[in-house]
Amino acid sequence: xxxxxxxxxxxxxxxxxxxxxxxxxxxxxxxxxxxxxxxxxxxxxxxxxxxxxxxxxxxxxxxxxxxxxxxxxxxxxxxxxxxxxxxxxxxxxxxxxxxxxxxxxxxxxxxxxxxxxxxxxxxxxxxxxxxxxxxxxxxxxxxxxxxxxxxxxxxxxxxxxxxxxxxxxxxxxxxxxxxxxxxxxxxxxxxxxxxxxxxxxxxxxxxxxxxxxxxxxxxxxxxxxxxxxxxxxxxxxxxxxxxxxxxxxxxxxxxxxxxxxxxxxxxxxxxxxxxxxxxxxxxxxxxxxxxxxxxxxxxxxxxxxxxxxxxxxxxxxxxxxxxxxxxxxxxxxxxxxxxxxxxxxxxxxxxxxxxxxxxxxxxxxxxxxxxxxxxxxxxxxxxxxxxxxxxxxxxxxxxxxxxxxxxxxxxxxxxxxxxxxxxxxxxxxxxxxxxxxxxxxxxxxxxxxxxxxxxxxxxxxxxxxxxxxxxxxxxxxxxxxxxxxxxxxxxxxxxxxxxxxxxxxxxxxxxxxxxxxxxxxxxxxxxxxxxxxxxxxxxxxxxxxxxxxxxxxxxxxxxxxxxxxxxxxxxxxxxxxxxxxxxxxxxxxxxxxxxx
Amino acid sequence: xxxxxxxxxxxxxxxxxxxxxxxxxxxxxxxxxxxxxxxxxxxxxxxxxxxxxxxxxxxxxxxxxxxxxxxxxxxxxxxxxxxxxxxxxxxxxxxxxxxxxxxxxxxxxxxxxxxxxxxxxx
Numbered sequence: 001x002x003x004x005x006x007x008x009x010x011x012x013x014x015x016x017x018x019x020x021x022x023x024x025x026x027x028x029x030x031x032x033x034x035x036x037x038x039x040x041x042x043x044x045x046x047x048x049x050x051x052x053x054x055x056x057x058x059x060x061x062x063x064x065x066x067x068x069x070x071x072x073x074x075x076x077x078x079x080x081x082x083x084x085x086x087x088x089x090x091x092x093x094x095x096x097x098x099x100x101x102x103x104x105x106x107x108x109x110x111x112x113x114x115x116x117x118x119x120x121x122x123x124x125x126x127x128x129x130x131x132x133x134x135x136x137x138x139x140x141x142x143x144x145x146x147x148x149x150x151x152x153x154x155x156x157x158x159x160x161x162x163x164x165x166x167x168x169x170x171x172x173x174x175x176x177x178x179x180x181x182x183x184x185x186x187x188x189x190x191x192x193x194x195x196x197x198x199x200x201x202x203x204x205x206x207x208x209x210x211x212x213x214x215x216x217x218x219x220x221x222x223x224x225x226x227x228x229x230x231x232x233x234x235x236x237x238x239x240x241x242x243x244x245x246x247x248x249x250x251x252x253x254x255x256x257x258x259x260x261x262x263x264x265x266x267x268x269x270x271x272x273x274x275x276x277x278x279x280x281x282x283x284x285x286x287x288x289x290x291x292x293x294x295x296x297x298x299x300x301x302x303x304x305x306x307x308x309x310x311x312x313x314x315x316x317x318x319x320x321x322x323x324x325x326x327x328x329x330x331x332x333x334x335x336x337x338x339x340x341x342x343x344x345x346x347x348x349x350x351x352x353x354x355x356x357x358x359x360x361x362x363x364x365x366x367x368x369x370x371x372x373x374x375x376x377x378x379x380x381x382x383x384x385x386x387x388x389x390x391x392x393x394x395x396x397x398x399x400x401x402x403x404x405x406x407x408x409x410x411x412x413x414x415x416x417x418x419x420x421x422x423x424x425x426x427x428x429x430x431x432x433x434x435x436x437x438x439x440x441x442x443x444x445x446x447x448x449x450x451x452x453x454x455x456x457x458x459x460x461x462x463x464x465x466x467x468x469x470x471x472x473x474x475x476x477x478x479x480x481x482x483x484x485x486x487x488x489x490x491x492x493x494x495x496x497x498x499x500x501x502x503x504x505x506x507x508x509x510x511x512x513x514x515x516x517x518x519x520x521x522x523x524x525x526x527x528x529x530x531x532x533x534x535x536x537x538x539x540x541x542x543x544x545x546x547x548x549x550x551x552x553x554x555x556x557x558x559x560x561x562x563x564x565x566x567x568x569x570x571x572x573x574x575x576x577x578x579x580x581x582x583x584x585x586x587x588x589x590x591x592x593x594x595x596x
Numbered sequence: 597x598x599x600x601x602x603x604x605x606x607x608x609x610x611x612x613x614x615x616x617x618x619x620x621x622x623x624x625x626x627x628x629x630x631x632x633x634x635x636x637x638x639x640x641x642x643x644x645x646x647x648x649x650x651x652x653x654x655x656x657x658x659x660x661x662x663x664x665x666x667x668x669x670x671x672x673x674x675x676x677x678x679x680x681x682x683x684x685x686x687x688x689x690x691x692x693x694x695x696x697x698x699x700x701x702x703x704x705x706x707x708x709x710x711x712x713x714x715x716x717x718x
Binding site for chain 2: 004009
């Protein structure tokens with residue numbers, strides 16, 4: 001094979017693909033062929049770089065030049081300048097990588113500097129559809145080591161010693177889970193991978209499957225060896241077509257190379273795996289509902305015990321882990337339990353991937369050691385809050401988690417600290433909120449989601465969450481009473497203790513945590529019929545201040561003629577007629593219209 | 597896959613292919629590849645450098661290209677930047693000379709003065 005002098009890495013993650021990165025890749029190939037350089041420069045489709053805000057992303061090696069927000073038209077210049085003449089196209093480079101005359105490599109950009117990429121190590125580095133590239137970065141070495149040098153008990157011991165805990169939400173020690181399954185009695189055992197990522201805003205599992213699918217195959221085979229299973233199932237939602245496709249390609253390649261199948265590495269160990277597609281119900285991320293769904297039944301939870309380790313898929317002992325958990329396993333095997341246990345805090349080891357979204361500069365995916373503070377994640381990696389607004393709170397853990405207010409921004413992130421603050425790790429979604437976000441509205445948003453997604457099997461969850469949502473709707477429309485707040489807490493208590501599965505048990509968390517930290521906001525809605533953040537439409541009105549110059553632009557923009565006033569005189573909004581569409585605010589050149 | 601050796605053989609070949617994507621802290625060799633450079637044979641020089649580099653597994657060396665270095669009549673030109681930041685300019689390169697630069701300058705640390713621009717100017 002020819003050696004290339006340069007590699008053009010084009011992001012093939014869902015985010016960049018949806019902003020036409022595949023067309024960008026085609027254009028590169030086309031132009032390189034035209035310039036007769038297609039034999040010396042290789043265009044590589046790769047996984048998510050994490051800085052989705054700056055997508056579509058193209059990185060060119062050996063320089064590590066980091067091009068961001070590339071359009072198809074820009075490719076011509078990158079080829080003719082950078083690739084033909086060796087001059088980087090400065091105005092297309094990511095802004096954070098250019099400092100005066102100095103151009104920094106992608107690894108020196110602020111967003112990446114504080115990160116430690118363990119599970120995302122291959123995302124943006126390899127082509128996920130070529131097994132050799134995974135092998136080049138130590139791929140399948142851990143599986144080889146486990147099969148040829150270690151006993152199943154030793155494998156379980158090293159995972160236990162590493163302190164790895166489940167990354168899907170609960171944080172249960174993974175080694176223990178494996179041990180339970182290994183010790184359970186059964187002629188047939190299974191391993192399964194939970195890739196039913198349902199939290200709104202979380203997309204780390206998708207990115208790992210899209211950027212590094214072989215790591216899941218390798219880790220599941222290792223788990224299979226440890227617990228005594230020869231079959232694995234990956235449960236993944238059909239809404240992730242790219243991830244499904246790449247995982248299937250990876251499985252086919254692994255079979256072809258004999259890394260799945262019979263007598264792997266000549267050791268007599270057999271292992272194969274299959275993909276099971278989910279239809280995207282949130283509750284199917286709950287382990288027993290997921291198992292039902294794999295079996296072809298309706299996705300509803302079963303009572304526990306028996307736990308899946310004893311009675312899982314087809315009532316056989318099953319070890320079920322999340323994608324991100326699996327992605328840690330091969331490296332723990334290769335680098336040792338001590339290496340992994342050396343990262344993180346006392347009870348939360350290793351790194352964690354977070355999907356950062358909301359009011360944040362660098363929307364995207366990042367991986368930091370456990371124990372990194374919220375402040376470091378939001379300001380150092382996330383780049384802070386845009387438009388000079390003040391940070392108000394961060395929501396972690398999705399619909400099962402809670403809001404953490406600015407006062408706790410110095411908290412080191414780990415499983416236990418987040419629970420103490422009334423939130424949870426969840427799968428690692430992090431939604432940042434600024435002063436314009438109303439906390440009642442946020443709680444309503446998440447509750448609305450759980451009401452939709454409740455499977456309906458048990459009453460507290462099905463009925464209780466609906467009643468809570470009704471109350472929140474009333475509050476945000478100014479129809480709430482002080483007693484409603486007590487009622488909310490009362491309902492929350494019942495739902496938490498009487499629901500069958502994790503969905504119901506955690507559904508009230510967004511309401512409880514906002515009630516705890518932002519009770520004054522709820523009280524303002526209830527007592528004064530005001531929304532302090534100016535977000536609840538029914539409770540806010542538009543006013544024109546003395547800055548008005550009487551230009552009449554707002555009057556013309558108003559669709560319901562609710563603005564009165566003569567030219568060069570101060571205008572007035574008729575709050576009865578006003579439908580609060582905000583069209584006037586956008587038009588006013590003097591910023592004289594305010595929401596109150 | 598019947599043995600670990602088989603896996604490691606695949607890895608060795610694959611590694612050479614992706615090595616370009618890892619951060620390098622060693623010397624940097626820049627090849628002038630503007631029209632003048634390419635016309636006088638910079639491409640085979642670049643290939644020879646890449647090939648020799650791979651043959652000797654010099655993982656930390658970075659080979660890259662630039663535009664016109666200025667002295668078009670002396671092309672193909674390559675510049676070697678050592679870790680200390682010193683620059684040596686070699687002119688009128690050929691494949692054979694390029695390989696020798698890797699062997700002598702990069703591996704043994706001896707500048708081949710007769711190939712340098714200084715020698716030409718004398």
